[in-house]
Each structure stands twice: as structure tokens, then as C-alpha cells.
Amino acid sequence: MSSALSPRPATVFWEGVRDGTPFIVMVGPFALLFGVVAAELGLSLAETLGFSTLVIAGAAQFATLELLDAGAPVSVAVGTGLAVNLRMALYSASLVPYFGRAPLRHRAWIAYALVDQVYALALLRFQGREEPQGSRLAYYAGAAAPICGIWILACALGAQAQSTVAAVPGLDFAVPLTFLAMVTPMLKDRPSAAAAMVAMSLAILGHELPLNSGMLLAAAGGMVTGAVLEGRREAHG
Amino acid sequence: MAELAPGTLWFTIAALGLGTYLIRFSFLGFLGGRTLPPLALRLLRYVPVAVFPALVAPQVLWPTATGGELDMPRLLAALCTLLVGLWRRNVLLALGAGLGLLLVLELLRGL
Incomplete structure (x- = not known):
């Protein structure tokens, strides 16, 4: 493959950003909701941000908080959250054909940003398309930037503006609908x-x-x- | 929130964060450039089409927001997303149709 013919990584990065940006509309509300719930349960802004930056996994964050709130032991709360996230081991394995040979420092951040929507976007792009690894890395980074960014930002926003957010009907269902919409083209x-x-x-x-x-x-x-x-x-x- | 000992919440966050990272890093990190056997590759091709429907189906039938009761607006919104997605093969169009329908049905319910 001639590298002269493949697009510059910067161009591909912006293609990723373009594809990832619309998901702000679906990830955002879910993240706002997490911020609202966390604030209602008495978490500080730092603790809410701790969850959203260290864990970045919506369903697991909700499950763990709910269990802690119900008085479950920490081991059960963490164990349940991890069980909810175990599907990501499958995502990790299915990215091996595309990123397995990338340097460790790249695989380290790819793993950090491996959330459902980024994974689905990456697979929609990579399946059946030959492109150099540099392009794939750039696309993945571009898609992950808006999605992970809005997750962290909107969790904090939700914690600050609880009452207004909780009033919008149907927000709870944005994420299941996102998953359905993403799977249909596959x-x-x-x-x-x-x-x-x-x-x-x-x-x-x-x-x-x-x-x-x-x-x-x-x-x-x-x-x-x-x-x-x-x-x-x-x-x- | 139930009373928590000091530091318990941060311990929970750290443990969940570390565990989740290791799950995400697992195969990508430790398997690295080794080639997977053809059977494994064939199975892995079906990860997205198996995981996403398995995640969604129970949430559609027993939504958290209604305390696990079957909810007609949510069921219809899910069917709408699926049908528009299969028909037009367009992620955003499918999602817009489903979310839009749900918003309208929720507003009608409020009347």
C-alpha cells in the first residue's frame, strides 16, 4: 500500500470527530442523568467526576451507585459493576485484528476510551475497509474525543443543574435506542x-x-x- | 445514600475504575500482535451484533424508568428505531426517529 495515496492522519482524525459528534446528543443526556442521580445521593462534584473519568461506563456507574445506596457491601457493588462491564473484554478482543500490533502506548489509551459508542463507530468503519494503522488510530482518537469528552463534561453539568435535567421525559431511554440504531447497519x-x-x-x-x-x-x-x-x-x- | 465509612466511596470508584480498565485492556493489551486462531476471529466478528441486542432487549421490555413495567411508548420507540434502521441503514436517522417518537408519546401522555 502506498502511503502517498492514504489520507493524512489529521484528515482522518476529523472524520472520526465528525462521526462521533452526533453522539453527544445521546451520550450527553445519559451523562447528565448520572450527574443528577449522583448529586441527589449526596456525592460531591469531585466524586462524581472521579466516577466519570476513572470508570467511563454509564451502566456500571449507575448499577454500582444504586447498590451502594441500597446498603450493599462494597464488594457486591464493585463486583456487579465489573460484571456489567465484562462485555468490554469482547470489544477488546475484537479490536486485536486492527490494533494488536500498535505500540503499547497506543493500546493503553485505546483501552481507556473503549466505550460502547466508540467501539461501534470503530467497527462500522474498520469492517471491510483496508487502511493503514495510522489512519485507524487517528479515526479512533477522533471518534473517542467528543464521546468521552461529553461523558465527563455532562456528568459534571448534571451534578450542578439537577432539577432542570430531571424534567425532560424519555431521556432514560436514549442509550438503549442508540445501541439499537448502531447495530442495524451491521x-x-x-x-x-x-x-x-x-x-x-x-x-x-x-x-x-x-x-x-x-x-x-x-x-x-x-x-x-x-x-x-x-x-x-x-x-x- | 446509606451511611458509608470515610474513604469507602473513593475506594469503590478506584476499584471499579481499575477493574474496568483491566477488562478493556485485557486482550488488546496482553495478546498484542499475536495472531488469533481463525475460529476465534470468526466468533469475534459477531461481538457487536450479539452484544448490543442482548444489552437492549431486556431494557426495552422492562425499562428502569417505569420500575420494570412494560411501557408502550418505549416499546414503540424501540420498534421504530429498529425498523427505520433496517430500512434506511442510517444510524442517526434511526435514532432521531425513535427518540422523536418517544418524546412525542411522552408529551401526549402528560396531557
Whole structure:
């Protein structure tokens, strides 16, 4: 591949920023909501910012806070939060083909910014597109900047402006809708569609299993379904 | 918030932060440039299409905001997002349609 033909990293970075920026509209409200809830539970601004910068994982932050509030032991609160985040090990593994050979200092910040929306944007771009690693790094950084930035900023804003935010209806549902919208363009062949259907059904059946294990089993079931159907399709030519 | 011993909250934040980082770093960090076996690569291709629906399905049927009660506006908003997404293959259009519908239905409910 000739590097003269590939676009400059700065150009690709801005493509990432362009693709990531609209997600401010969905990540922002969820982050505001976390700030509101944290402030209502009596967390200081520093503690709220501690959560949003050190953890950057919405669902886990909510789960952990709720459990602490309910008087659960710290070990249970942290364990549940980590179980909610265990899906990110799968994200980490599925980025290995794209970033596995990048220097450690790059992989270190890639891991820090590996939130759901950044991951989905990266995969939407990388799947089926050949480009040099420098471009991929630049795109990932560009997509992560607005998404991680707004998460941290809006958590702090929500903590400061509690009452106004809590009044907007439907904000709680912005994140599930984001995930649904992001997955639809990926359902372009039969194995992918079947994987999604199986994962959805298993997650519904197993939603009462402890420690988020229903979701993880459902994801595993979906992945196996997709891989088996792909293998069968190849075997039949 | 239940009474917490001093430092407990910061301990929780640090433990959750460190654990979450290690989960995110795991394969990317420790596996590095080693090539994955073809079967693993094939399975990993289906991570996004399996994880996101598995995350969303229970939240659609039992939303936190309604205390786990099935909620018609949220169900319809999810179906709208899915259908528009499948039809137009456009993430933002699908999301705008679903969120817009939910906002309208929520405002109507308030009347």
C-alpha cells in the first residue's frame, strides 16, 4: 500500500470527530442523568467526576451507585459493576485484528476510551475497509474525543443543574435506542441477523440471572450462532 | 445514600475504575500482535451484533424508568428505531426517529 495515496492522519482524525459528534446528543443526556442521580445521593462534584473519568461506563456507574445506596457491601457493588462491564473484554478482543500490533502506548489509551459508542463507530468503519494503522488510530482518537469528552463534561453539568435535567421525559431511554440504531447497519447478512435474534431471545429468557450473566450468556450464544452459520455457508460454497 | 465509612466511596470508584480498565485492556493489551486462531476471529466478528441486542432487549421490555413495567411508548420507540434502521441503514436517522417518537408519546401522555 502506498502511503502517498492514504489520507493524512489529521484528515482522518476529523472524520472520526465528525462521526462521533452526533453522539453527544445521546451520550450527553445519559451523562447528565448520572450527574443528577449522583448529586441527589449526596456525592460531591469531585466524586462524581472521579466516577466519570476513572470508570467511563454509564451502566456500571449507575448499577454500582444504586447498590451502594441500597446498603450493599462494597464488594457486591464493585463486583456487579465489573460484571456489567465484562462485555468490554469482547470489544477488546475484537479490536486485536486492527490494533494488536500498535505500540503499547497506543493500546493503553485505546483501552481507556473503549466505550460502547466508540467501539461501534470503530467497527462500522474498520469492517471491510483496508487502511493503514495510522489512519485507524487517528479515526479512533477522533471518534473517542467528543464521546468521552461529553461523558465527563455532562456528568459534571448534571451534578450542578439537577432539577432542570430531571424534567425532560424519555431521556432514560436514549442509550438503549442508540445501541439499537448502531447495530442495524451491521445486520447485513443472514449469520449477523441470526446472531442478533438469538442474543436478543436469550437475553430476554435470562434477564433474571444474577450478576448480568444472562446478558453475557446471550452474547456468547449469538456469537456462536453467527460463527456456525458463517461456517455452514462457506462449506456449501 | 446509606451511611458509608470515610474513604469507602473513593475506594469503590478506584476499584471499579481499575477493574474496568483491566477488562478493556485485557486482550488488546496482553495478546498484542499475536495472531488469533481463525475460529476465534470468526466468533469475534459477531461481538457487536450479539452484544448490543442482548444489552437492549431486556431494557426495552422492562425499562428502569417505569420500575420494570412494560411501557408502550418505549416499546414503540424501540420498534421504530429498529425498523427505520433496517430500512434506511442510517444510524442517526434511526435514532432521531425513535427518540422523536418517544418524546412525542411522552408529551401526549402528560396531557
